[in-house]
Amino acid sequence: MRDFGISRRDMLKSSGTGLGVLGLAGILANEARSAPVASANPLAPKVAHFPAKAKHVIHLFMNGGPSQVDTFDPKPELTKQHGKQAGSAGLKTERKTGALYKSPFSFKKYGQSGIEVSEIFPEIGACIDDICVVRSMHTNIPNHEPGLLLMTCGNTQPIRPSMGSWLTYGLGTENQNLPGFVVLCPGKPVVGPALWNNSFLPGVFQGCHIQNLDPKKVIEHIRNTSVSASTQREQLDLLNQLNGLHKDKRGSDDQLDARIQSLEIAYRMQTEAQEAFDVNREPVKIRDAYGKGYFADACLTARRLVERGVRMVQVFYGSGQPWDDHGEVEKGHRAKAKDSDKAVAALLRDLKQTGLLDETLVLWGGEFGRTPTSEGASGRDHNNHGFSVWMAGGGVKGGMTYGATDEFGFAAVDKKVHIHDLHATILHLMGIDHEKLTYRYSGRDFRLTDVAGTVVKDILK
Template identity: 55%
Template structure:
């Protein structure tokens, strides 16, 4: 019998088997980037290496690099030497040429029982001084936005490694398999976009899921391409079951292939999310007291939120509230990007820009900390605040500040971190970290440690090498741990 005739006499089983082979090869080419470890349920919660202090991370990302000397690192010497360029600062090369020292116009005062010094830019956050661990001695490798973003999110200055959120999902799984374990909230596209939350050579199920809520604030539309408009939920269920049967037949023919399992896991998650995601992202049932706490006003059950001023504040405040809701629902990693692109990149008008930027994030962040604390979530939620680098204490132009990778500030709260602490120090002008210096790799090692993971043991075999988030670097900052 000819091959042509055979095509019309295939049994249903043979048709499924041959179709599976073709579909399988397409899936393999598009999904499989390397060899992965077998996992029946890759998102299922897994035990940590040792008892964890934190169960989840909320990362508040200030795109562009806030100025440490205007926010959390007071430097009175800037006033004394204003306009001068001391010898100790001359050899520090930044992205652009800068002039003399420029004092901060913002007053620093002590707050809380700890007496932690915080700029007047953050009056609401300052009320949480005793919960904050301000690392004043951060440093990174480069003054370039793109490379510094990748380093902060993936541990490498090139977009070739998995995001730390993907590493955490790989190591711990998630506490809610009906939602992505790694969610990215924002207003638009930050610098580098999806490469900041890519899973790279880790299985695709561990990739970050970006959520940009639509202007009409319909929570069911929070995630793009989640719904199949041509099929009902019942129809989608039948389609998934059929696809699973194809994969089963393929497995009978050629053996187990992790790539197909990962693809099915993603499809199953998308199916479940059509119900669970809409509920998680719908803040309209929150009380007016909660809206006021985050600085949101004019809300009712049927209207989108409006903030008191800048629409960017509305979005950021709403995302801070969403972060609490997602934390309650077991999402492992939640990142919130402020604004679009890099609004904290203040090469000009540094003072007025920082006033506006801080005004937009101050109350929402404080509201998030208060809300987490009142619900008993702060003790096992690690909150991280900062940008990819800091800014120079010297002027760029007449009133701006350039990028500064030599020394900058970040703060942590909750999740097993000592509050009311200023750790490390920059020089007298705030230019370079000089005491108890903390590199990004050290920060990553500490974040993993607080989540119960040994950064040297959390590895993944790819291309004949064992990779880890911190590469061959990183030490846990034990002095800041409770």
């Protein structure tokens, strides 16, 4: 852009728009791996392949891997055989484990469906008639990094776009003043930004990671205190004209396309972002129903975002791998359940009361499960052979269980569901044929489900 005596880089750096959000992941382009955007607005709502059951996804990610036999998959035989060696039921785990270890928690039947839920989740149990528990999940590797990546991106390596990126690429988003894909996590989980990255998809589809839910700090420098909104608009229009001239001379510039979109989103977010993230605008009764703490506020924020048209919200329980209880599973799981049970149930009730549950798919679960055998005296190791997740709303049948693990809860044996099947089902509920949502990169067509995935039709309404 030297014709104007200033480079494009210098213009971006010196522009008076005050858009410090250019450093925010998910709004900035992933410049190294962007791809051309055909539409003038790639986040504009798009027509689905077929009528959708759901419009939004809220993924409550219990990162670290909660134990299925201590939460939603009761195993009476495990209690009977407590202390004995697993024998023929034994499958390879990440580390050598000990004898069979019964759940320290009791299970109780809830709702008209009579589904058994662990004592540590009484509030979620009370919502069980709206929930479908999938007890036959399995994944590839009993290790956090590949497990997290497969659950979020459909691949065990950090080379593919995340599910939220695929959803916004395929469907756009309903609110142009907010990102289409928002990630709420206080800090970073294991692996970090690769879990919500856009990879080879255009940069505008990357997840927007929010760590601080204080509305005044949720996005640094979102407000420009130096110039008015109209002046900012004029500056941004001029910048876009200059960038347009640059494109005309040099042809398609993937990095520039994504940056232009990031500037536009950052400008528009000034009008709505702080209000959307301010849970203090909710009635005291609603805030009290969710409880206190980051996770509670994140669940309430997730509801506020989907009701404003955000396509996908991913809520990580915490930074690192908090559900990874290799020791003292009773103490660890009880504490985390106490911290999250009330908030999750409040979210389900809130969505149902407002009518949003019909169009919002809620997914709860971790990257894998845990062994029914002990690690040390009272912990559990990683287990990829069998675990549980549950879904509610968005076209999923409530009050049912699907599939089963063996008598000890070690491996899925009936109606097995792989992560690719879960992803195919989620896309189907959103009106997307998972085999047709593709993006051509490096000479081949890629998709979230790779070359696998079968929709689990039995759980659909």
